[in-house]
Amino acid sequence: MTADSDASACNTRRLVLLVATRKGAWLFHGDARRGAWRVDGPHFLGHIISHLVLDPRDGKTLLAAAKTGHLGPTIFRSTDLGASWREAARPPAFRQAAAGTAGRAVDHSFWLTPAHADEPETWYAGTSPQGLFRSEDGGLTWAPFSPINEDPQYRKWMGTEQDGTPDGPKLHSIIVDPRDRRHLYFAMSGGGVHESRDGGETFAPLVDGMETVEGFDASDLAFHDPHCVRLCPSDPDRLYQQNHCGIYRLDRPSTRWVRIGRTMPQEIGDIGFPLVVHPRDANTAWVFPMDATTVWPRTSPGGRPAAYATRDAGATWQRQDVGMPAGQAWWTIKRQAMTADRFDPVGIYFGTTSGELWMSADEGRRWECIARHLPEIYAVEAADLA
Amino acid sequence: MKVLIPGGLHSYTGAARVEASGATLREVLGDLDRRYPGIRFRMVDEQQRLRPHVRLFFAGEPLRDLDRPLRPDGELIILQALSGG
Numbered sequence: 001m002t003a004d005s006d007a008s009a010c011n012t013r014r015l016v017l018l019v020a021t022r023k024g025a026w027l028f029h030g031d032a033r034r035g036a037w038r039v040d041g042p043h044f045l046g047h048i049i050s051h052l053v054l055d056p057r058d059g060k061t062l063l064a065a066a067k068t069g070h071l072g073p074t075i076f077r078s079t080d081l082g083a084s085w086r087e088a089a090r091p092p093a094f095r096q097a098a099a100g101t102a103g104r105a106v107d108h109s110f111w112l113t114p115a116h117a118d119e120p121e122t123w124y125a126g127t128s129p130q131g132l133f134r135s136e137d138g139g140l141t142w143a144p145f146s147p148i149n150e151d152p153q154y155r156k157w158m159g160t161e162q163d164g165t166p167d168g169p170k171l172h173s174i175i176v177d178p179r180d181r182r183h184l185y186f187a188m189s190g191g192g193v194h195e196s197r198d199g200g201e202t203f204a205p206l207v208d209g210m211e212t213v214e215g216f217d218a219s220d221l222a223f224h225d226p227h228c229v230r231l232c233p234s235d236p237d238r239l240y241q242q243n244h245c246g247i248y249r250l251d252r253p254s255t256r257w258v259r260i261g262r263t264m265p266q267e268i269g270d271i272g273f274p275l276v277v278h279p280r281d282a283n284t285a286w287v288f289p290m291d292a293t294t295v296w297p298r299t300s301p302g303g304r305p306a307a308y309a310t311r312d313a314g315a316t317w318q319r320q321d322v323g324m325p326a327g328q329a330w331w332t333i334k335r336q337a338m339t340a341d342r343f344d345p346v347g348i349y350f351g352t353t354s355g356e357l358w359m360s361a362d363e364g365r366r367w368e369c370i371a372r373h374l375p376e377i378y379a380v381e382a383a384d385l386a
Numbered sequence: 387m388k389v390l391i392p393g394g395l396h397s398y399t400g401a402a403r404v405e406a407s408g409a410t411l412r413e414v415l416g417d418l419d420r421r422y423p424g425i426r427f428r429m430v431d432e433q434q435r436l437r438p439h440v441r442l443f444f445a446g447e448p449l450r451d452l453d454r455p456l457r458p459d460g461e462l463i464i465l466q467a468l469s470g471g
Contacts, residue, residue, distance in 0.1 A: 070439040070466035071394055071428035087424050093432035105431035 014385040015341055016081075018062070019351055020049035023375035025064055027082060034347055034361050037370055043082050051336060051379045053112045057120050059386025063139045065109035065125065073108045075125070077139045081385070090141040092125050092133035094149060104129055111336070113174040116181030126171035130158045130188045132200075146200035157191040157221040165189050172335065173229035177236050185229060185239070192224035193241070209257035211245040228275045228335040235282035238313075242275040242287055242335070249314050260314025264289065268301050268308070274338035278346055283313045286320075286340075286348060286364060290332040299330040307348070309364050320360070323367035331356070336379035351377025388461040389418065395464070398422040406462070411442065412452040414462060429464070441465040
């Protein structure tokens with residue numbers, strides 16, 4: 001299907017927003033005009049849901065990465081849009097360490113990525129602490145994938161749990177090249193961006209051009225903290241990245257990231273967590289900056305939230321805040337909590353740390369809040385139902 | 387032996403009190419997992435450590451060692467320690 005026909009066809013599709021929160025998951029079913037939303041939930045009330053993903057290969061299978069405050073992590077699967085859930089028989093878990101040595105335990109599965117269209121039952125999962133796992137049976141049994149989980153060099157780059165983000169270091173942004181199922185990317189907070197050309201048998205760092213916090217050695221991958229990496233579906237040779245130290249673009253075959261966030265307004269800066277790419281225009285992307293000054297408040301800068309969009313691959317950025325609070329709004333957005341649909345014009349969605357769900361039906365020009373009073377939102381995905 | 391299951395794990399057992407057998411805590415948890423697949427991993431991680439907020443008691447004594455022998459006539463109590471917000 002071409003990009004243009006994809007845009008016209010998708011306006012007849014059934015859209016669902018998959019909202020994962022600190023206290024459960026919700027599905028918001030949209031009408032054909034994206035003007036009304038039917039709420040389905042909560043699912044897994046009280047569970048910490050890090051990611052809820054619909055399989056684009058069949059348009060009906062859902063996977064949910066779950067844990068509770070007390071109990072260990074697991075993954076649930078549904079093939080009836082959440083009417084019933086089946087728990088993974090073997091959730092992601094590290095290999096048991098040899099006697100007398102300290103082994104790692106998965107605290108939670110953080111990121112779920114369906115594998116290539118040619119591998120219909122295969123999924124990848126990224127965990128906290130950093131681990132990469134794969135399921136070949138639709139998410140029911142999981143096994144460590146690639147040698148990186150136990151590789152001494154990778155373990156050094158992953159650092160300790162004290163080096164990670166406040167709720168644990170994470171492996172995220174698992175990306176499958178739509179042209180080649182063996183071409184994979186992932187990112188680690190911390191630990192950098194990595195690429196495989198051989199289906200995960202080996203990975204190599206992809207961090208040239210990425211900056212680290214002043215005073216730290218950029219040649220040491222442990223100091224690299226990519227927050228979110230996205231591949232452009234309309235040009236799989238182009239990737240964008242929101243990093244702890246700026247916004248970047250990478251045009252393959254180059255291996256050097258270019259910091260495109262330098263053109264953001266100085267008073268806003270170019271630090272944040274999510275990054276969204278346009279489904280049909282590789283020059284267009286959105287970010288949602290946060291306050292990364294002083295002690296890193298991780299709030300909207302000045303209490304005035306706004307998205308910023310580029311239409312020219314990062315040469316310029318436009319502030320998009322029409323409809324958002326004009327002040328005293330101190331929320332922000334986590335790395336998985338902003339996404340786009342495939343309508344024309346594209347709809348942009350985000351969920352806030354304060355439990356609000358927002359959308360724009362016109363590529364960010366105007367925003368409206370479509371749900372309030374949810375728990376802290378961890379992830380939002382926009383998906384087409386079969 | 388009798389096992390008292392906390393509310394967070396009733397989705398596995400469907401009941402607060404169930405039966406399981408074994409000479410040690412490890413064996414009892416293994417038997418529970420055979421009867422209720424998946425329940426053990428929610429309590430014990432892949433390095434065979436009890437998860438931080440899971441507490442086990444037998445005859446009034448807290449248990450941390452999976453190889454602790456258990457009498458068949460006792461009751462194993464599983465608790466979720468309060469945590470989080």
